Amino acid sequence: MKDLVQRAERLRADFPLLHQRHPSGSPLIYLDNAATTHKPRAVLQTLERFYTTTNANIHRGLHWLSQEATRLYEEAREVVAQFLQAASPQEIVFVKGTTEGINLIAHGLRQVHFQPGDELLLTAAEHHANIVPWHLIARDIPVRLRPAPLRSDGGLDWEAFQQQITPRTRLIAITAMSNALGTEMPVSAIGALARQRDIPFLVDAAQFAPHKPINVQEWCADFVVFSGHKLYGPTGIGVVYMRHPWGETLPPYQGGGDMIVEVRWDSSTYAKPPQKFEAGTPPIAEAIALAESIRYLTQKVGWDFIQAYEQYLTDYAQARIEEVPGLQLFGTARPKGAIWSFYSEAVHPHDMATFLDQAGIAARAGHHCAQPLMEALQVPATTRASLAFYNLPSEIDSLAQSLHQIVHFFV
């Protein structure tokens, strides 16, 4: 354990933001990593280097800078393809983030896949990003969302899930890891089931991606989406993996430059994927910096360390939070990521977050963009501590200590 903690302490040096102080004077303790993560120096340097040495628009230029920028951008696509174990970089589309990614897929499926009355099977733990896009397309093609329930420990109720598959189920779309609870879904099992029945399978990996390695082949996934900013990369960038030949099947999402073959006044023809889905100037610097964050994560930090250490942190946090009187802890099912949601009848999460903030602790209180889940848990909101490999057991001690004080204050 000591080795792991020391390693984490050394890695913190890569993250300038972590060394700040809260205006109250306390050292900053950042436990809101599920909302967004901080950026290692390597990523910031990549941004800086791109803008000061290679900045140019891509694909359309014959000149040196444009060629260099294009090369780096397409290299980033290869890095992402490898990160996901995709069969080809052509299956990788750069978007703004997870939310845009799911909207892009929903828009496409509306046009070529769904019939009125079709059903989507989801889990009760979905983020709004995997709910609202389907409501939006339902205005054109009425489709119905069927959420599979969770067990009381926050794990998926596997029996119930299977029973919710009907002949009308035309998409299974699930989060790989609940952003509110941290619990992991049995993605590969669901994928096998989906493939067996020829149902397209979408995985929202926004929370999973920073915690565990992804293999889209093992998952049998047709679509996988995640966001750069939650993976130690910049804002403004995300990824859609589209298994071949979905890229051919889906119509383009946005129209504009770079996604066309020929444009006439009365019609256009469209490029092959992935260009087909990348209309206009994409987030170039962001894609290149995302590749660097993936390199940093997989090469410098390493999955072995991340998984071992985060497992330790998760257990440690559970033990310390459970000691706080009157706190209800959600999502104890394993496997799970380093995210804990808790609730006290005596202290509203909003009050709790204010108290934590004044102690320098950045935690999140609210519905975590998962209102239906909150309803299922029968709480108005929870307080959530979400960890990264740069968090320390001593920070969890501070959290626990503050929680004790707050509960004591209110009771």
Added chain:
Amino acid sequence: MKDLVQRAERLRADFPLLHQRHPSGSPLIYLDNAATTHKPRAVLQTLERFYTTTNANIHRGLHWLSQEATRLYEEAREVVAQFLQAASPQEIVFVKGTTEGINLIAHGLRQVHFQPGDELLLTAAEHHANIVPWHLIARDIPVRLRPAPLRSDGGLDWEAFQQQITPRTRLIAITAMSNALGTEMPVSAIGALARQRDIPFLVDAAQFAPHKPINVQEWCADFVVFSGHKLYGPTGIGVVYMRHPWGETLPPYQGGGDMIVEVRWDSSTYAKPPQKFEAGTPPIAEAIALAESIRYLTQKVGWDFIQAYEQYLTDYAQARIEEVPGLQLFGTARPKGAIWSFYSEAVHPHDMATFLDQAGIAARAGHHCAQPLMEALQVPATTRASLAFYNLPSEIDSLAQSLHQIVHFFV
């Protein structure tokens, strides 16, 4: 003149990239500013500062960092509102870029505005970003694009434009400045006409924004879009101005977190504009850095200087390019921005760009995402030199000299 040039020389110090050398050893001469611009140090420092001191997700957090990030993000919205002379920051929506902006508007108008057979009036100089989105919605609601012709000097044929307005014209959507020719369109005149007839009016200001100040009130514009990366800001960010009450009228574009009021499994209700149109984590750092690029442009550089100096550069470039034998110059109509497109029967633009590149000159050859315009000009492509306030007359001399050599070589 000398004063202006000296000022430009001093401002170049703010742009690290400009001081590079091309691999051939020549100093880099960047004349591809219509594709994308370089970033002043102030903008890069803002990105760096955000990521190292304030990085957090916005709107949803009670903790200090999140409050600070939210404040900066909303301040950026105010800066943009002021930049455009918008009535309120609520009229400003952050998107990925111009292309996404027009797609967002097209998507909304498809649902609440267009009827099959409706017409859109455009100019013959539109960028694909203002053509293809309308083709995409035409799959659901057949609408027809009516391009108004240009005069032979590249200016809008005003008589013809007016004649193309019919009772079926349900949108006027024009570029304020042609990205291929640099010519300016009579935006305010068109806006007045549109308002008179109650036709919504969309202005693509992607090229206009870096060259001249915008006043959405004078333009009588309902929608204005532009991209950060062409305005000395980062990639991955753009702006949609939506005149009140269009933000209320248009349905949301993408669904997800932060754009909702309440989410249930069977339906959602949506937030007020602009949040309604900003689903998921927006490009936070990018929006904040865009505000800095606007501050840099309007406060440090200043519109007076930009307009005077770019006018000088435009004239200077015209004179020097006209001296090259056999070059046809497009878009001589005034007023115009600092963009020149030219063509030689003897030298294909592709060959020309390769020669220029080897001389360290970054110019663009191609259709400039304006294939219909190329067809109207009866050329397969052009070579384009697009200038910024950091370009120098000596760079134009180098361009002219290279052009002489190239033409000589091929003839």
Added chain:
Amino acid sequence: MNTQLKQLYQEIILDHNRYPRNYGRLENPTHQARGHNPLCGDQIELTLQIRDNVIEDIRFEGKSCSICKASASVMTTVVKGTSLEEAETLFEAFHELLTHEEPTKVSSLAAEWRDKLSVFSTVRLFPVRVKCATLPWHTLHNALKNSTQVASTE
């Protein structure tokens, strides 16, 4: 626990949070409204008995944080018995107190009201909590307009 936090969570706020006044629902309200802060989940419902332009009775119910609950509780004690115009004046004074750097309206209120409302002046130093404190008042505002709309502080 720092001083600001102590000022925010003073005894009187904690007291109203633990023992909210006028909690519950009126049987046959003449006016009612629901308020909702979707960002944090605060929800409140007001039922009122208004006769001859006077708020004769008022109750609140709902799930909310302590600031919101205390604010609702204090509000009910303040507005019970006032005319609709007075309630509107109180609403404005309270709103100003929480959003202006140098509020003036609250000082021209009757002493009893002023003292009760002033308890919330520290909330201004916690900008993200301002909406918690104002939600009950926005909801009241809607109820008085007999608006069926859900008040939202977003």
Added chain:
Amino acid sequence: MNTQLKQLYQEIILDHNRYPRNYGRLENPTHQARGHNPLCGDQIELTLQIRDNVIEDIRFEGKSCSICKASASVMTTVVKGTSLEEAETLFEAFHELLTHEEPTKVSSLAAEWRDKLSVFSTVRLFPVRVKCATLPWHTLHNALKNSTQVASTE
């Protein structure tokens, strides 16, 4: 003008650009195809007369840059009279020449063909121009499959 550029635009390429061989259209082609590089606007159209598995005649037409035009011109002189299999071999050798760091196929070609194709070996040093040189060959490839598809090097 630097050396690389001189190698790219050697006299023989300029010559084929100025005086393209087999330029025009055949009246009654047995095979034909159009090629298009949407990025730069290069367009070319091939018409062929194929009998008994042999390319008896071939013409090209179109608007394109000098590299593309010269490549088309050289291609027509090379493939005229070859069998379809030989043409395919030439296509592969040419493609490899422009895309591999150490091409081997071209050296096993007959000397006359090898020399003609090798003129384009410098194009590999200008990655964005590779598509210009290969477009005619991709178009030929399509024509031989009697494909009606428009070849695209994008």
